[in-house]
Amino acid sequence: MEADAVVLLEKGDNKVPPTWIRPGAAVIRKLLKYQFQILTFLTFYLQNVVCSSSRLLQEQQYRPWRLRSLKLNPLTPVPSDIEISRAQTPKAVTQLAxxxxxxxxxxxxxxxxxAKVRLSLLDRLQSQPDGNYVLVAGITPTPLGEGKSTVTIGLVQALSAHLKLNSFACLRQPSQGPTFGVKGGAAGGGYAQVIPMEEFNLHLTGDIHAITAANNLVAAAIDARMLHExxxxxxxxxxxxxxxINGVRKFSPIQISRLQxxxxxxxxxxxxxxxxxxxxVRLDLDPNKITWQRVVDTNDRFLRKITTGQASTExxxxxxxxxxxxxDMRNRLARMVVGTSRSGRPVTAEDLGVSGALAVLMKDAIKxxxxxxxEGTPVFVHAGPFANIAHGNSSVLADKLALKLVGQDGFVVTEAGFGADIGMEKFFNIKCRASGLQPNVVVLVATVRxxxxxxxxxxxxxxxPLPKEYIEENLDLVAGGCHSNLRKQIQIAQLTDTEAEVALVCQIARECGAADAVPCYHWAEGGLGSVELAKAVKEAASKPSHFNFLYDVEIPIVEKIRTIAQKVxxxxxxxxxxxxEAKIDYYNQQGFGSLPICMAKTHLSLSHMPEKKGAPTGFVLPIRDVRASIxxxxxxxxxGTMSTMPGLPTRPCFxxxxxxxxxEEITGLF
Amino acid sequence: MEADAVVLLEKGDNKVPPTWIRPGAAVIRKLLKYQFQILTFLTFYLQNVVCSSSRLLQEQQYRPWRLRSLKLNPLTPVPSDIEISRAQTPKAVTQLAxxxxxxxxxxxxxxxxxAKVRLSLLDRLQSQPDGNYVLVAGITPTPLGEGKSTVTIGLVQALSAHLKLNSFACLRQPSQGPTFGVKGGAAGGGYAQVIPMEEFNLHLTGDIHAITAANNLVAAAIDARMLHExxxxxxxxxxxxxxxINGVRKFSPIQISRLQxxxxxxxxxxxxxxxxxxxxVRLDLDPNKITWQRVVDTNDRFLRKITTGQASTExxxxxxxxxxxxxDMRNRLARMVVGTSRSGRPVTAEDLGVSGALAVLMKDAIKxxxxxxxEGTPVFVHAGPFANIAHGNSSVLADKLALKLVGQDGFVVTEAGFGADIGMEKFFNIKCRASGLQPNVVVLVATVRxxxxxxxxxxxxxxxPLPKEYIEENLDLVAGGCHSNLRKQIQIAQLTDTEAEVALVCQIARECGAADAVPCYHWAEGGLGSVELAKAVKEAASKPSHFNFLYDVEIPIVEKIRTIAQKVxxxxxxxxxxxxEAKIDYYNQQGFGSLPICMAKTHLSLSHMPEKKGAPTGFVLPIRDVRASIxxxxxxxxxGTMSTMPGLPTRPCFxxxxxxxxxEEITGLF
Structure with missing residues (x-):
């Protein structure tokens, strides 16, 4: 398949700062002319025939929702995200439920x-067949983001509110780091948003706070234990x-586990x-081999490297x-490794006696x-920002719950962070491997910017300020981008051992090639503006698909890393x-060799060098360190120099x- | 008034570890014999005559609640706190409301x-007269805590569920530091608890997380700004x-404030x-004069003193x-001082451009x-652990809302952390000064332990393990404690320039002296066991009272500190x-000289030396440093050596x- 087999154009770029939109109709027309998005569909054969046939048997279980959609009255020029969000009154979440x-x-x-949704739902809907599973990914973005969330939300608004197909968006909870730093929120934009967007973008229901509390309890336990020892x-x-106690000594259950x-x-x-x-009594942690870091949900670059324990009391x-x-929720709490003893044994959270407390801290965050x-259609928000330094996908649990709720003919649309080389590769090889779920359709978003x-x-x-090349028309630059990064990202989607059905893709490409694109207007019009996209997704999902992993987890760690580096x-x-190298040897010794790989790489280039745009080749990818999230x-x-703590710019959005x-209204939040 | 004018004895100590209770009836009887609490009432003249007469005019507004109280069926031996909490089904909070x-x-x-309660309530009930305001304080505690929260909750259970008087408890949200460290939660204990206690003790509604996020956003902004400059x-x-932006440069409102x-x-x-x-553009912060620290809601002693910015990127x-x-919510966000410029000017959160974002982060935490x-009676939880290093009182807003809700003849019972020298002194001289509210009754809790x-x-x-002196009867030690610390703490309550009505106190003392005490059983029986206490509080509240501050805020900072040190x-x-000394000079120069004083002192002694028990005299109180929370x-x-970051013990309660x-039930949480 060629890179120019792209299929949909969308007018309106959700990430254009509102100040550019306001100046007047002339500017808006000009923007609408070239600020569009290109969407590529790739489909996969469904391998699991048993699954397909059992689906047919249960088809009659599908029940279209009686969803009262909320009416939109889009304004021109499009107001700011928060003004749009505030102008719409959400349904009571109890009614939506x-x-x-x-x-x-x-x-x-x-x-x-x-509202939090209880996991008992999974048991109740156990025999319900899953809906269609759609992934939205993108090309290598600019630092401003390229609107995958907006596409995701526009698409479910179109599917649910306009095509009357049950559909759910599954999104990640945004980090407050970028919210107050650079990128803005992740609730979508324009008339394709999750509302109330300020609640989405701030504390939500406290999940990231709970993760922070649990993570830092482990860190405090590590240092305190080393001091006491x-x-x-x-x-x-x-x-x-x-x-x-009262003359009786007793091991707690967590201590008995350690003895065993x-x-x-x-x-x-x-x-x-x-x-x-x-x-x-002695974990005998080697201070130079502690792998557990503290966390904070703030872009606080001065905490990247610190020295602790400098008070005289320590x-x-x-x-x-x-x-x-x-x-990223580390959800298998007891076996988490926090470091290595001086004799070379891995030391776990359970050895510290803290794993039960972590489960307690996380008990609501798991929902x-x-x-x-x-437009009043349902969205799950759960886990996972930062596809560059974590796997950056929303939770498996949310996807599974949503797939049951939409039922056989419904759609669950989820998003993988950053470019396809980052979020989508991890979606395929980590998330789908863990969940057993397989995507039916991939939507690849590429902005002209x-x-x-x-x-x-x-x-x-x-x-x-954005250079003039981005504000004025420049077809040469667009073509250059299509033939480098976009082509490569499409290859990546195919590369994960997927045999794309080339005939179908070409057919869509012919129907929807750049010269004859189907325009989408979800940013300016909401779901109504994405109906053509929704129909294309529905059509693509109706075809059989095929899905395989990029690598076998049983090959050596170095080979897995090399495969991603070379093929992706x-x-x-x-x-x-x-x-x-030393870390990899150690992980192999400890029996961690069969885990999948989660690369921490810049999202700003296919390579490790953020300034290298397009599709760089011939470079040698430097692996500075290897950590294990057991x-x-x-x-x-x-x-390379990838940092796990972003910084704040000179003028943060705060x-x-x-x-x-x-x-009591919030102003200025995008 | 003499120290032995104490008035109530209470059987049952809520802080006895449950393992001591379980061994059998003989042990329980023995414990009940001497694990009691002594409560002292001090009353104050109401100074404000206008207030008193306006109250009379509006008396008819008082409306007793039609509160459906929850029935208790107390078990013997008393089960663990979490077992008791779980055995009771709370009313829906919407019903309670x-x-x-x-x-x-x-x-x-x-x-x-x-549920969060919106502050618009204050406007609606503006003309409603306030109820009675009761403070629960204590003598210098052991590190295990002495049950003030349990007394507070037992008292409102008695007032509301048994005497049918509208009453509210206003409590502080516990920190997760002690919850997973040493002391246990703060939901009360036995049959006098806030339920569900696990929700109270963990994330609650995320207020402390919001404070942490806001605080650390300021910290990140400080260091990032210094780097950029x-x-x-x-x-x-x-x-x-x-x-x-699009050729137009514009100051944001927060930048215009800075220009002004x-x-x-x-x-x-x-x-x-x-x-x-x-x-x-230049805040020109002096790195040696940054007064803003990062925070974490974990007892992480290794973060007491650290070096940041060691990564090469910084x-x-x-x-x-x-x-x-x-x-402690720092609620006047814009004027918060984060440090000093090299030229000696204070630099505020507004100078950093971050104060609006802080308000947004805190918008729900303020409710x-x-x-x-x-027993199904209402409780507000809001702000404020750590009376030793902060002011350690629950919020003024919660007290004000509760005083309106209970109405003229109702009762609001709140708690001041640690000994009267710490929490109560700050309640009087900081919280009441800020709120304009005055307490009608003080309950002073002292355990025999x-x-x-x-x-x-x-x-x-x-x-x-607790030494045997605490498990076996020892009247000499009890008498010694009464004549030292208890006597002194009672004097402190009087010392805050209060003219206690000695006749009344003596009358209560005669009625309820230790030899002839009214027993309370709220730990074992719930509100029914505190009815005599509730009646005594009601009686005390019906007498006129008088209240003054310990010091005039206009005297010099050093004199204010000396007054607290000597008189308290x-x-x-x-x-x-x-x-x-240098800091005090600087604060005086900057016009901060008229603020009240919030001492950060150990709660384990009246002095700065935790090991000095009783009522030490003749010592010189060392002031190591002075900070300002503008x-x-x-x-x-x-x-002295007071640290603003507690540590974890060798075997934390986690x-x-x-x-x-x-x-999905929590086990082992007290």
Whole structure:
């Protein structure tokens, strides 16, 4: 398939700052002329024949929702995102829940327009066949973002409110780092938004806060434990860890788990030998091999590398460490590895005695949050920003719940962060591998702004004015971008061992080629403006598809990294630092060799060099370090200078954000 | 008044670990014999005659609630706190809200048993007279806590459910630091609890998370701004801070505020002179004079002192700083001072451009959370743990809302953290000064365990078994504690320039002296066990009272600190470090001299030395440093080695906490 087999053009770029729109009708017409998006569909054969036939048997279970959609009255020029969001009154979330078939006892309201959905729903709908699973991905974006969320929401508005097909958007909760830093929120934009957008973009229902609290409890436990071990004898440690209460000493269940891992099959604290006591009380963490960092949901670059423990109360136990931005639920809490003992054993959260407390901190965060689009159609928000440094996909649980709720002929549209090389590759090889789910359709979003950048346009940076090449028409730059980055990203979607049905793609390409594109107007018109896209997605989903993984998890870690680097990024080869090599050896020894790979790479280039646009080739991808998220279940190579803590620009967007003291309305939030 | 004029004895100590209770009836009887609490009432003359007479006019507005109280069936032995909490089914919070006169539109539910209450309520009930205002304080506690929250909740259960008087408890949201560290939660205990206690003790409605996010956004903004100023010219900074968008440059409102503070009355960005541009773009923060620390709601002692900015991306801008535990809403966001410029000017959150974003982050946290007791009576939870390092009182807004809701003859019972020297002194001199409210009754809680400690008993430490002196009867130690710490704490309550009505206190003392005490059983029986206490509080509240502040805010900072040290703590004098003196001089220069004082002192002694029990005298109180919380509106001296970041013990309570994977019930949370 060729790169110019792209199929849909969309007028209106949701990420154009509103100030450009306001000047007048002439500017708007000009913008509408070239600020469009190109969407590519790729379909996959469905491998699982059993699944297909069992679907047919249960087809009659499909029940169209009686959804009361909210009417839109789009204005021209399009107002700011927050003005649009505020002008629409959301339905009570309890009403939305009833319309889509949730029982009252499956809902926990958080205010009027958000609710947690209980996981017991999965049991109730166990025999319900899944709906169609649609992934929205993109080409390598500019730092301003290219509107995948807007496409996702426009598409479900079109499917639900206009084609009357049950459909759900599954989105990630945005991080407050970018919300107050550069990029703006992730609720969509224009007339394709999740509302109320300020609730979506701020604390939501507290999931990221819960993750932060759980993560930092582990970090505090690590350092405190090292201090206590450094300053107490085996006997004193044992007396405190297993105290005598009213003359009785007892192990807690979490301590019995640790004894079992140590091969000590005793349950009476008095019966341990001094050697066993010593093994039990000493995690003996090697300060240079702590892999657990603290997190904060703020773009706080000065926490990238810090020295802790400098107060005199910490008795000289200083240690160099850092903070990451709070991301990604590590959902297999007990087995999370936090570091290595001096004798080389992995030390887990359960060894620290903290895994139960983590589960308790996370008990509500594990439930997806139900919200709605501007047209009153359902949205799940759950987990996962930062496809560059984490896997950056929304949760498997939300997708599974939504697939059951929409039923056989319904649609679940989810989004993979950043370019297809980043979020989509991880969606396929990590998320789908873990969930067992397979996508039926992929929508690939490419804005003209990003295509121009890949075609050789000047650099785009957040906070700085956009160069004139991006404001005025320039067909050469667009063509350049199509033939480099877009072509490559399409190949990536095919490369994950997918045998795309070329005939179908070509047919859509002929129908919808750039010269004869079907225009989409969801940013300016809401779902009505994406009806043609929705029909194309429905058509693509009705065809059989085929899906395979890019790599077998059983090949060596280095080979898995190399496969991604070469086949996805276009690298000539990879180069491992000594540290990365040593870590890989260690992970192999410890039996972590069969985990999938979650690359931490810049999202601003297919390569590790953010300034290299288009589709670079021939480069050697440097692997600086390799981390392991054993709880989450992946190996986590750090590519080049990639940082796990973003920074704030000179003029962060918080300058414009305020609360009106009289009306209590938020101003300036995009 | 003498220290032995104490009035009530209460059987049952809510803080006895449940494992001591379980062994059998003999142990329980023994415990009930001496694990009691002594409560002292002090009343104050009401100064404001106008207020009193206006109350009479509006008396008829009082409307008793039609509250459906929840029945208790107390078990013996008393089960663990979480078992008791789980055995009771709370009313829907919407029902509770209706019963106490809230309108549906004033409520924002968070799940089934918590709701935020909108502040518009204050306007609606503007003309409603306030109810009675009761403060629960205590003597110097052991590290295990002495049950003030339990008394508070037992008292409102008795007042509401048994005496049928409208009453509200106003409590602080507990920090997750102690919840997973040492002390346990703050929901009360036994049959006097807020339910569901696990929701109370964990994330609640996310207020502390919001505070943490807002605080850390300021911290990130400070360091990022210093980096950008260090690496850019005036012109480059100006170009980024006031970018040209579509050819137009415009100041944001927050930037215009800064220009006004600089005395630059211009609104056109093109019109500033180079000197004015330089003043505008350069906060020129002195890295050694940053007063803003990061916060985390975890007992993470290794963050007490750290060095940040060590990654190469931060270009050598390293800085020694630290984290505090997340506390206390700083509610006057714009004027918060974050540090000092090299030329000696205070730099505020508004100078950083971040104050509007903070208001947005805090917009829901400003609303109190409604919950209920085990007997279905209302509770507000809002703000404020850590009376030792912050002011440690629940919010003024919650108290004001509750005083309106209970109405003229109702009762609002709130709690001041730790001993009367700490929380109550701050309640009087900071909180009441800010709110204009005055307490009608003070309940002073003293456990025998703490009295014994002050009477010369061995040290009590969390995580270690309790010495036998505390488990066996020892009248000498109790008497010693009464004549030292309790006597002194009673004097403190009188000392805040209050003319207690001695005749009344003596009358209550005669009625309820230790030899002839009225027993209370709220821990074992719920509100029914505190009915005598409730009657005594009602009687005390019906007498006129008188209230004055300990010091005039206009006297010099040093004199205010000395007054607290001498009159409250019993110190001979204070001793200021050179740093403390320099800071005080600076605060005086900057016009912060008239703020009240919020001492950061250990809660484990009346002095600065945690091991000095009883009522130490003759000591010199060392003032190590003095900070200023200009937003909150107080000066904040650090006494001795007091740390603003607690630590974790060798065996934190998280060892016992877990989530049952089948029932999803929490186990081991106290």
């Amino acid at each position: 009833e319309e889509i078939g949730l029982l009252p006892e499956e809902l926990e309201a958080y205010g009027r327009s958000k 450094a300053t107490q004898t085996d006997k004193a440690l044992y007396k405190r860890l297993v105290p005598s 891992r140590l091969g000590i099959e005793k349950t009476n604290p008095e019966s341990l030998s001094p050697q066993e006591v010593s093994s039990f 008795k000289g136990q200083m240690r160099e460490t850092g903070f990451d931005i709070a991301v 997806p949050t139900l919200m709605q689009t501007l 990003a295509l121009k950048m890949h075609g050789g346009g000047p650099s785009v940076s957040a906070g700085a 990024y276009g690298a000539h080869d990879i180069e491992l630092s000594a540290e990365a 709880g989450a279940g992946f190996i986590y190579p750090l590519v 300058y414009d954000i305020d609360l009106d003291p009289i009306t | 209706e019963e106490i006169g809230l309108l549906p539109e004033e409520l924002e539910a968070y799940g089934r048993s918590k 260090a690496t850019q010219t005036d012109k480059a900074l100006y170009k980024r801070l006031v970018p040209s 503070r600089l005395g630059i009355e211009k609104t056109n960005p093109e019109s500033l002179s180079p000197q004015e541009v330089s003043s505008f 270009k050598g801008q390293m800085r020694e700083t630290g984290f505090d535990i997340a506390v 109190p959370t409604l919950m209920q007791t085990l 703490a009295l014994k400690m002050h009477g010369g008993g061995p040290s009590v430490s969390a995580g270690a 703590y019993g110190a001979h004098d204070i001793e200021l470090s050179a740093e403390a 937003g909150a509106g107080f000066i904040y001296p650090l006494v 060892y016992d906490i877990d989530l049952d994977p089948i029932t």
